[in-house]
Every structure is written in C-alpha cells, then in structure tokens.
Amino acid sequence: MKYLDEFSDPDLAKRLVDQIHAVTTRPWAMMEVCGGQTHSIIRHGIDQLLPDGVEMIHGPGCPVCVTPLEIIDRALAIAARPGVIFCSFGDMLRVPGSSQDLFSVKSAGGDVRVVYSPLDALKLARDNPDKEVVFFGIGFETTAPANAMTVHQARRLGVRNFSLLVSHVLVPPAIAAIMESPTCRVQAFLAAGHVCSVMGTAEYPPLAQRYQVPIVVTGFEPLDILEGVRRTILQLEQGRHELENAYPRAVRDEGNIPAMEMLRDVFEVTDRTWRGIGMIPSSGWQLSEKYAEFDAERRFDVTGIRTAESALCRSGEVLQGLIKPHECPAFGKECTPRNPLGATMVSSEGACAAYFTYRRLELVDAK
Numbered sequence: 001m002k003y004l005d006e007f008s009d010p011d012l013a014k015r016l017v018d019q020i021h022a023v024t025t026r027p028w029a030m031m032e033v034c035g036g037q038t039h040s041i042i043r044h045g046i047d048q049l050l051p052d053g054v055e056m057i058h059g060p061g062c063p064v065c066v067t068p069l070e071i072i073d074r075a076l077a078i079a080a081r082p083g084v085i086f087c088s089f090g091d092m093l094r095v096p097g098s099s100q101d102l103f104s105v106k107s108a109g110g111d112v113r114v115v116y117s118p119l120d121a122l123k124l125a126r127d128n129p130d131k132e133v134v135f136f137g138i139g140f141e142t143t144a145p146a147n148a149m150t151v152h153q154a155r156r157l158g159v160r161n162f163s164l165l166v167s168h169v170l171v172p173p174a175i176a177a178i179m180e181s182p183t184c185r186v187q188a189f190l191a192a193g194h195v196c197s198v199m200g201t202a203e204y205p206p207l208a209q210r211y212q213v214p215i216v217v218t219g220f221e222p223l224d225i226l227e228g229v230r231r232t233i234l235q236l237e238q239g240r241h242e243l244e245n246a247y248p249r250a251v252r253d254e255g256n257i258p259a260m261e262m263l264r265d266v267f268e269v270t271d272r273t274w275r276g277i278g279m280i281p282s283s284g285w286q287l288s289e290k291y292a293e294f295d296a297e298r299r300f301d302v303t304g305i306r307t308a309e310s311a312l313c314r315s316g317e318v319l320q321g322l323i324k325p326h327e328c329p330a331f332g333k334e335c336t337p338r339n340p341l342g343a344t345m346v347s348s349e350g351a352c353a354a355y356f357t358y359r360r361l362e363l364v365d366a367k
Ligand code: SF4
Pocket: 312, 313, 314, 315, 316, 318, 325, 328, 329, 330, 331, 332, 335, 336, 340, 341, 342, 343, 344, 345, 352
C-alpha cells in the first residue's frame, strides 16, 4: 500500500476483524500505550469491533496529560515574569495548573506564544536579545530529538537568552511501572510506532520476557491498529510473549541513530513524576551537565512551588487504565473540553477528550 487512506480500507479492515474473531477463544486485556492510538481506536470504533471480552485499556502515552503539575506551575511562574517570552505548542496553553493555565497568564499580560517548532523559539531568542526566551519541551521520545537539536544549536550559536523547560518522559520505564502495579490488568501492549521510529525496538524484548507479555509495535491508522491487535491476540492465544514489529514501514529495529546520538549528547536519564501516576524511576530526561546553562528551571529558580490537583479529577486512574473516562463522575458535567479539570480532557491525545469528542458518553458503551 502506498497512500494513507488505503490504511483505512473497509474491506481490508473487515478481513482483519474476521481474523481477530477467528483466533480469539477467551477474554484478553491489552493496553495501547499511545494517546494517538487511543484517539484512532475511539474515533473509528475499533474497540467495538473486537470480540466480546477483548478490552482495550488506554495507556498513559499522552505527553500533555502526564506532564506533572509542578512543571505546569513552574511554566506558569516563568511565563508571568516580565522580560520573558514563553513559547509552547498550542495544546499546553489550556492545561490546568494548580490555579490557572497559560492562557490566563497571557490574558493577564504575559508574553506567551504558540510556536510550531522549538527552532521557532530559538529564532525568537536571536531576534530579541533583550528578552529571555523559554521553550516548553515536553513529550516522549518522539519530540525529544527536535528539542535536543535546538539546545545543541543554541549552544553552538552562542544564544544565551534561550532556555528549555524540560519534561521529557520515556515509554519503557512506564511499561515496567504499569506491570509492577498491584492493580495491573494488562496482558499485552501495543507499543507506539513513532517512539520506536526514533529509539528502535531493543528496549522491548527484555520487558516482554520479564513480564511475560506480548509487545507489538503498531502505527496509528485503523489497519495498523487492527493488525497490531491481531498479532497480539495470536501471541496471547499461543502463550507467546515476544516483541513484534507490525509497523515496519516506519520502524527499524536499530531506530534513528543520529537522533539517538543527539539525545545522548544533550539529555541524561532522570527520575520523573508523571501526572496522576507518581514518580517512576529513570523514566525521563533532563539536560545533561554540558547543557545545564540552558535549563530554565535552574535559570529562573522555580523549584519549591506548591501544587494542588482538582479533587474531582480521576485522570490518574484513567492514565493507569483503571477506569474509562466516562466512569469519572465529572466527565461531561463539571469537566468538558471547554472547561477541563484535568489534562486528559485538554489534550488532543487525552483519553477523556477522545471519549467526549467521539460521543462515548454512556457507560453502556464500554467494553
Ligand atoms: S473527565 Fe475530567 S475530571 Fe474526570 S478524569 Fe477526565 S479530565 Fe479528570
């Protein structure tokens, strides 16, 4: 197949659904790690096409959703300072901090700007040498290479009024944390194709062996996901637990080697707190000592900020796959995309936003 719409072909989708039904003999619960996959599953009703008892558990793979509240509050504190141009991708502007969001800071006079690339923020820094320009660098292994390259460029060009507020998180430690949880129901994973296109697949076979779970790397189109589900169920039914790459058109086992070299140069692994989940050891990146002068947290000394989550929001349970979004009592009432209480209702990849957008409003719809 050559064109994207071919990966939504209804006849091929039906064939895959039939094959999934043919190989399934009992209930299974698998987690799609990535929020982009969650949206595709809900948008196309893929979970509703699966055999009874096969459950898709929505994982914590939405970068906006898992960015910790402390970091959001630090972003708000930095963005409110005079002389700062605070740059971010658009989906972070409405993520609620303890008491406000970046839009509120902007409407109160803060210089908050939406950019489409971290390099746009670097250009702003070069064009405004009398200002401090900060880029909000969040996300998984997918967005990290561009942020790493921007800091590398800032250092190479001697742009000292640029800094990065970093909150990068890593998928493999999150899979381990999910499997270690006493409430874990996950029996298999659909791994995120775009993460693996950067990092390759080498980190996953040891996880599959240690936790005895199939891990199948998949893409984001309906046929990609259905093929991932088919291969996963086949492994479960046969008692296998291996890594499979069902997304070879984008993922090579060795990953993107220049990107990984850049990441190793700019970042170092650190413990990270995930919003709604808590601290996961060695699950994130921070700037390495070589690039420490570009660390916005150090430059603006914003540690020690106290945070307070909404008492109503149950996004932590949503992110761990313990409840479906519409099982949260605030879903669609106190909490909507226009008035979100938690990040999972804001982000275009958030599970709560997916359920609201695609009208999964009734508990009866849940598989
Ligand atoms: S529906 Fe809103 S309040 Fe409930 S878990 Fe989702 S984001 Fe939080």
